[in-house]
Amino acid sequence: MPYEILEHTADVRVRVHAATLVELFSDTVQAMNEILDPTLPQQAETVTADISVEAPDVTALLIDFLNDVLLQTELQRTTFRDIAFHTFTDNALLATLSGSRFECLRCDIKAVTWHEADVRRNSRDEWETIIVFDI
Amino acid sequence: MVPKSALRKISPIVWEIPRSYRSDMRVPARVYASQSMLEHILLDRSLEQLVNVATLPGIRKYALAMPDVHEGYGFPVGGVAAFDMDEGIISPGGIGYDINCGVRLLLSALTKSEVAGRNAEIGKTIYREVPSGVGKGGMLKLDLKEIDAVLRDGAERMISLGYGFPEDLERIESGGKLPPADASCVSEHAKSRGADQLGTMGSGNHFVEVEYVSAIYDEAEAQRMGLFRHQICVMIHTGSRGLGHQVATDYIRMMNRSLASFGFSLPDRELACAPFRSHEGQSYWKAMSAAANFAWANRQLITWEIREAWKRVFGAAESLDLLYDVAHNIAKIEAYMLDGEKKNLVVHRKGATRAFPGQPVLIPGSMGTGSYVLSDCQHAMEASFGSSCHGAGRTMSRTKARRETDASELLRELSEKGIAVQAGSKAGLAEEAPAAYKDVDEVVSVVTGSGIAKKVARLKPLAVIKG
Numbered sequence: 157m158p159y160e161i162l163e164h165t166a167d168v169r170v171r172v173h174a175a176t177l178v179e180l181f182s183d184t185v186q187a188m189n190e191i192l193d194p195t196l197p198q199q200a201e202t203v204t205a206d207i208s209v210e211a212p213d214v215t216a217l218l219i220d221f222l223n224d225v226l227l228q229t230e231l232q233r234t235t236f237r238d239i240a241f242h243t244f245t246d247n248a249l250l251a252t253l254s255g256s257r258f259e260c261l262r263c264d265i266k267a268v269t270w271h272e273a274d275v276r277r278n279s280r281d282e283w284e285t286i287i288v289f290d291i
Numbered sequence: 292m293v294p295k296s297a298l299r300k301i302s303p304i305v306w307e308i309p310r311s312y313r314s315d316m317r318v319p320a321r322v323y324a325s326q327s328m329l330e331h332i333l334l335d336r337s338l339e340q341l342v343n344v345a346t347l348p349g350i351r352k353y354a355l356a357m358p359d360v361h362e363g364y365g366f367p368v369g370g371v372a373a374f375d376m377d378e379g380i381i382s383p384g385g386i387g388y389d390i391n392c393g394v395r396l397l398l399s400a401l402t403k404s405e406v407a408g409r410n411a412e413i414g415k416t417i418y419r420e421v422p423s424g425v426g427k428g429g430m431l432k433l434d435l436k437e438i439d440a441v442l443r444d445g446a447e448r449m450i451s452l453g454y455g456f457p458e459d460l461e462r463i464e465s466g467g468k469l470p471p472a473d474a475s476c477v478s479e480h481a482k483s484r485g486a487d488q489l490g491t492m493g494s495g496n497h498f499v500e501v502e503y504v505s506a507i508y509d510e511a512e513a514q515r516m517g518l519f520r521h522q523i524c525v526m527i528h529t530g531s532r533g534l535g536h537q538v539a540t541d542y543i544r545m546m547n548r549s550l551a552s553f554g555f556s557l558p559d560r561e562l563a564c565a566p567f568r569s570h571e572g573q574s575y576w577k578a579m580s581a582a583a584n585f586a587w588a589n590r591q592l593i594t595w596e597i598r599e600a601w602k603r604v605f606g607a608a609e610s611l612d613l614l615y616d617v618a619h620n621i622a623k624i625e626a627y628m629l630d631g632e633k634k635n636l637v638v639h640r641k642g643a644t645r646a647f648p649g650q651p652v653l654i655p656g657s658m659g660t661g662s663y664v665l666s667d668c669q670h671a672m673e674a675s676f677g678s679s680c681h682g683a684g685r686t687m688s689r690t691k692a693r694r695e696t697d698a699s700e701l702l703r704e705l706s707e708k709g710i711a712v713q714a715g716s717k718a719g720l721a722e723e724a725p726a727a728y729k730d731v732d733e734v735v736s737v738v739t740g741s742g743i744a745k746k747v748a749r750l751k752p753l754a755v756i757k758g
Contacts, residue, residue, distance in 0.1 A: 163688045165335045165362040192425075212548060215560075223540050230484055230533055233426055261425035262716050264494045264758075266388040266536040270543065270560035271364030288364050290388050290536075291495055291689070 158183040161191075167291050168265075169272070173284040180275065180283040181218060181249075182239050185225055191289060193262035194235045200256035203234040207251050214246040215275045218285065221249060222268040233257050266290040293338035298322070298329070304358075304737050308342060315346040315558065320354040323675075323737050328358055328729065331686060335362035337369075343558045344372050348566070349379020351629060351636060355675055357643050358737035359684025359729060363387070365561035368642035368685075371678045373627065374567065376635050380555075381572045382564035383546065383579070385639040387620045388539040390579055391586035392497075392530030394644075394653045394681075395463075395616035396664070397594060399601070401609065403503040403521040406753070410711035413501050413604055414754035417525075418713035420600040421593055423758030425494050428487035431592070438482045439474035441489065445584030446591040446616075454595035463616040464645055465623070467587035469580035476578035477534070478541050485534025485585055490592035494715065494758035496723060497529040499597065500655070502662060502750035512666050512747045516614060516651055524750055525601075525611060526662060527593050528655055530620065531586035538582045542575040567637050576622070583621055590616060614664070615651040619644045619681035627676060638676050646671040646679035652744050656731030657683045658723050658757075659705050662750040663735050670742035679744050683731040689722040696721035711754040719757065 158179070159172040170187045174180040205228040211217035229235055236255035243250040271288045278284040298306045301321070306329060308320040320341045324332055332338065337360045344366055345354035351373050360369030365384030374380055406413065422429050433441065441448045446467025449455055460466050474482075492499060504522045507513045531538075546563035549571050550556075555564065565571035598611050622639050629636075646652045646668035654663040660683070671677050687695075698717035701724055705712055714720040738744050 161690060163691065165688055166368055166685045167364065168689065216547060220544055223544070227480055227484070227537065262718060264425040267540050269364040270547065270563065273560070290364060
């Protein structure tokens with residue numbers, strides 16, 4: 157698994173690691189989807205959304221991106237499984253999300269927090285960060 | 292983790308981490324806890340987070356942790372901090388994403404014996420009337436103009452639309468409306484997230500609970516509040532829903548980009564903040580006030596929905612009166628004596644309840660265990676910036692609670708105690724199992740033992756309604 161769910165007294169703490177930053181961003185969205193745990197109808201409608209983020213550093217870029225995905229998840233009632241990055245730097249990204257409209261979610265994520273978030277290279281030369289989701 | 296050796300015992304239930312513990316602390320940190328509770332608090336990052344709070348610019352006196360404290364993000368849950376209005380900050384991370392999450396208690400004229408055998412019927416009727424769970428919209432679909440009116444006027448707007456009585460407003464903290472609210476400081480995204488969420492409970496630890504008064508500790512105070520033994524009550528716990536979550540997200544993002552311009556270097560980016568008097572600080576203050584108003588409108592509309600359910604079950608003659616409504620994730624401007632001088636401070640409460648003299652303090656316990664009504668909080672004005680605990684406080688992670696709780700067995704145990712449960716998901720129910728929380732009796736005994744408040748009544752549940 158590219159992510160593992162760790163202990164946190166009240167919320168959900170996840171450690172995500174990946175070979176590339178693009179994979180790290182995509183895998184964190186999948187971790188978020190696992191927490192949300194959507195119930196999809198048999199014939200789920202496909203929904204797309206474009207997201208554009210600029211941020212002062214790569215950690216801020218990830219947190220802002222995830223919060224924008226979460227916003228679209230709530231507004232469009234859709235969990236996004238596929239992400240196509242059209243632009244990706246340490247400070248900016250442009251992506252198209254594609255996913256399925258859900259019937260309901262098991263868990264409500266209020267927000268993606270900045271607490272402990274720090275995108276960096278680990279000892280295995282992978283990109284890694286902790287993300288704490290407020291639920 | 293903060294080691295036990297860093298703590299100094301002030302009294303059997305007050306502990307201090309001195310300023311000398313870390314060079315960036317501006318004030319000491321104080322924890323209200325019994326010895327056994329402290330041992331548990333030391334196991335997660337609560338106190339490390341509290342020390343981080345003690346480093347924030349303009350903090351006065353202490354960073355405080357109530358006895359229900361547990362690890363959060365930014366501030367610990369159960370954290371209280373007060374900041375100078377001129378030299379200090381306001382921090383959206385210090386209030387959290389669920390702005391003005393809070394609790395309200397409704398009182399009926401019925402007794403436990405009069406509702407005997409009807410727990411499940413009451414629970415089901417309320418469950419049908421109050422939308423709960425994730426993504427469930429409410430009865431009102433507000434356009435932007437109508438949302439702006441709610442953000443400006445809070446619970447008052449609901450009363451003007453017929454969802455309550457004018458006297459309800461007198462029994463809500465701040466009258467259910469923070470005047471600094473400015474809807475223009477709230478993003479369109481936030482308004483969109485809240486557009487169909489008024490009158491909805493949400494999920495997680497939010498709930499509606501039907502309870503009865505199982506014990507009275509102060510007859511005179513109980514009588515003044517309209518509480519009597521075996522009386523049936525209804526407790527509501529929810530907040531500002533997606534609108535508040537988005538306001539916090541927007542302003543934490545904005546303030547993280549402005550930290551360098553303020554010359555701030557923070558130990559945790561979740562503590563993003565701005566000087567209270569700055570443009571950014573004032574914009575957030577007005578947006579947070581608007582989101583707080585949305586939360587009070589939400590609890591007011593839920594009250595109306597429960598009153599409708601009540602009439603359906605017990606007939607039109609049976610009413611539910613509001614005892615009080617308290618916020619527990621909020622910033623307020625309040626006056627305190629500091630060094631012999633009365634000063635207005637920006638008090639942040641993150642999982643802490645305002646506890647002012649003359650005001651009922653509502654402390655919900657874990658599902659199935661019971662709640663408390665407290666009062667007589669004069670000492671809180673000196674000791675805890677007019678604050679008390681906000682609940683029992685979690686002690687076990689949600690994953691561990693799910694792993695260790697058989698939801699069907701939990702339902703059976705609650706049923707044996709005479710508690711009817713209406714819940715949207717068994718996994719969600721397991722996460723909120725009583726074993727995942729501290730003992731509310733022990734938490735409240737620390738609050739009363741420290742003189743912050745006195746016990747008035749204890750409530751026990753009869754029906755639990757959750758998303």
